[in-house]
Structure formats: C-alpha cells, structure tokens
Amino acid sequence: MLTVIGEALVDEVLSDTTPKRSHPGGSPLNVAVGVARLGRPVQFVGRYGTDEYGMLIQEHLRANSVLTPLPQDDLPTSVATAVLDPAGGARYTFDLQWQLPSLAEALPQLLDGTTLLHTGSIAAMLSPGADAVLHAVERARPTATITYDPNCRPSIITDVVYAREQAEKFVALADVVKASDEDLAWLYPQDSPQDAARRWLAMGPAIVAVTSGSKGAWAVTAAGEASASVPPVTVVDTVGAGDSFMSALLVSLMDLELDGGARRPELARIGAADLDAVLNFAVRASAVTVSRAGANPPSRAELS
Known part of the structure; x- marks a missing residue:
C-alpha cells in the first residue's frame, strides 16, 4: 500500500484563450491519483471541506479508486488559481487552509500496511500541518520507503x-x-541544480531526481547518474506534469519491489539500468500529462 499525505485543492485555470476551468488538484492529491491510474493501491491523507469544491475532490478521488481514510471537515476547500502563459506554463496564487488535527490519532491505522509514504509541496512547508506531516514521516520510516517532492511555492x-x-x-x-530545477534554483541560488541534488544525496536519500521541463530529467545515486529526454509532444498546459512524473517514479520503484523499510539497502544499491528505466517511465508519464488540459495523469495502458 502506498500512502500520500498532503494538500488537496481545486485548480482554477485561467488563460487568455480559453474559459476558466476548475480541476481537482494539489500536488500530493495528483500523485495519489497518478499512482492509482498506474494500478497500485493508494490512500490519500489530506483535508478538504464539505462545500461544492470539496465534493468535487471527493468524487474525483472515488472515481480514481483512491482510498480516503480521513473525513471531510467544515473548513473551506483550498483553491489554487493557475494563470497560463501563451506556452502553457502556469503561475499560481493560493487561498488555502492547511491543518490535520485528526492525523495523530489515526496514524497507527493509516500506516498499517504502508510500504511507501509520499509527501511534499505545501503540506511539508506550511504550519500548522507541516509539523504533523513531519511526525508522520518519522513514524513511518522504519517500515516504509519515504519519498519527498518540495514543489516549492x-x-x-x-x-x-x-x-x-x-x-x-x-x-x-x-x-x-x-x-x-526551479525548486533548486530558488532554494540554492549559488549552486547548479546538479550540485544541489548532489548536496541532497549526501544527506541520505538513495535517489535524487531533477526535472527540467522540456529538457527532460536527470537523477543521481551513489552508483552514478542517468538522464531521460522528453518524447515529442504538443503542450496544452504543464499543470500536474511534475506530479505525474513523481507518480510514475514511485510506481516503477514498486514494480522493482524496492519499496519498504526492509528493502532500503537494496534501493540504495539501485543499478544504472534500473535507474534509467525508472527515469524514462516517469518522463513518459509527464509527457502524456502536458499533452492534455489540467492534472490528468496517464493510465498504465497509455504507457504500455
């Protein structure tokens, strides 16, 4: 079982050429949906309200077979407004609430059977919810692979x-x-993205992957490096592209049976061929997503 902890929100997508579109989103929610579409069981742990947008999120998760163990709450559902430039790139503003008051009590049940826990984005940065997320990661680490995407805002x-x-x-x-690469340029303006990634690798992860939009992706491990180019694609917008990359990266590691705390040493020794395959699978998933509107990750069949 894969568990994703993080924010759920509704993306209101605006552009000069098309009417406003409203899509369920939030980086962690998008990752959970992407994992489910690639055929792996996944539960999403986050918050959203009982308002119209909250019901839109709940139905989206249900339609994609994502489990939702926490109930909806009485706060307004968070909203992200994405303004698209002529090339399809998105610039975001946010109106959100981030707290998980019921997480600590539910944590033992949520982590039972979890072999991989993913988090990141706003959820791991914004108080008071970020403290609860960090605690969950610490609790899960002995038995689960931990994955993280800062997705800086x-x-x-x-x-x-x-x-x-x-x-x-x-x-x-x-x-x-x-x-x-934009995350790393903001966090470490004096370093190249590759040097920043190597800095992170030295802190303990087995894999650090860096996405660079149309330039593809690159990853570093203790054993070496790999890169993957983006296949030719007509870009509609870039909403959710990085999240689709993350979903496919996680699923491909699970396909290799490298998930779970007991397999941490094997993951740390991942070889060049496996790393190359994982990276290319993730880039292909991202390419499908940018070819259509909104955070709409591919199914396993679309990547076969």
Whole structure:
C-alpha cells in the first residue's frame, strides 16, 4: 500500500484563450491519483471541506479508486488559481487552509500496511500541518520507503531560509527525492541544480531526481547518474506534469519491489539500468500529462 499525505485543492485555470476551468488538484492529491491510474493501491491523507469544491475532490478521488481514510471537515476547500502563459506554463496564487488535527490519532491505522509514504509541496512547508506531516514521516520510516517532492511555492512560503531548512528536514528522512530545477534554483541560488541534488544525496536519500521541463530529467545515486529526454509532444498546459512524473517514479520503484523499510539497502544499491528505466517511465508519464488540459495523469495502458 502506498500512502500520500498532503494538500488537496481545486485548480482554477485561467488563460487568455480559453474559459476558466476548475480541476481537482494539489500536488500530493495528483500523485495519489497518478499512482492509482498506474494500478497500485493508494490512500490519500489530506483535508478538504464539505462545500461544492470539496465534493468535487471527493468524487474525483472515488472515481480514481483512491482510498480516503480521513473525513471531510467544515473548513473551506483550498483553491489554487493557475494563470497560463501563451506556452502553457502556469503561475499560481493560493487561498488555502492547511491543518490535520485528526492525523495523530489515526496514524497507527493509516500506516498499517504502508510500504511507501509520499509527501511534499505545501503540506511539508506550511504550519500548522507541516509539523504533523513531519511526525508522520518519522513514524513511518522504519517500515516504509519515504519519498519527498518540495514543489516549492514562493508565493506562499516567502522565506527561502525557512524553506531550505524545512526541505532539508524531509530530505534527510527520505529515500527518494524529486525536485524541479526551479525548486533548486530558488532554494540554492549559488549552486547548479546538479550540485544541489548532489548536496541532497549526501544527506541520505538513495535517489535524487531533477526535472527540467522540456529538457527532460536527470537523477543521481551513489552508483552514478542517468538522464531521460522528453518524447515529442504538443503542450496544452504543464499543470500536474511534475506530479505525474513523481507518480510514475514511485510506481516503477514498486514494480522493482524496492519499496519498504526492509528493502532500503537494496534501493540504495539501485543499478544504472534500473535507474534509467525508472527515469524514462516517469518522463513518459509527464509527457502524456502536458499533452492534455489540467492534472490528468496517464493510465498504465497509455504507457504500455
């Protein structure tokens, strides 16, 4: 079982050429849906309200066979407004609530059977919920592979020193880390993305992967490095592209049976051929997502 902890929200997508679109989103929610579409059981642990947008999220998760062990609450559902540029790139602003008051009590049941726990984005940065997420990661680590994507949002977390320190707390606990080159440029402006990734690798993860949009992706492990190019694709928008990459990365590691705390030494020794296959699978998933509107990750059949 894979468990994803993080924010759920509704993306309101605006552009000069199309009407406003509303899609369920949030980086962790998108990862959970992507994992489910690739055929792996997954539960999503997050918060959203009982309002119209909350019901939209709940139905989206149910339709994609994602388990939802925590109940909806009475707070407004969070909203992200994504303004698209002419090339399909997205610039975000947010109106959100992030807290998980019922997580600590539910944690033993949630982690029972979890072999991989993923988190990141706003959930791992914004108080008060970030403290609960960090505690969950610490509790899960002995028995589960930990994966992390900072997915930085400077419009929400404006203090880069705090963001860097917070990210490094999760990196030190993680087995697999994915970041965009933009994330790393903001967190470590004096370093190249590759040098920043190597800095993170030295903190303990087995794999650090860096996405670079149309330039593809690159990853580093103790044994070496690998890269993958993006297949030719017509871009509709980039919403959810990195999350689809993350979902496919996680699923391919599970396909290799490298998930679970007991397999941490094997994951740390991942070879060049497996790393190359994992990275290419993830890039292909991301390419499918950018070819259509919104955070709409591919199914396993679409990647076969």
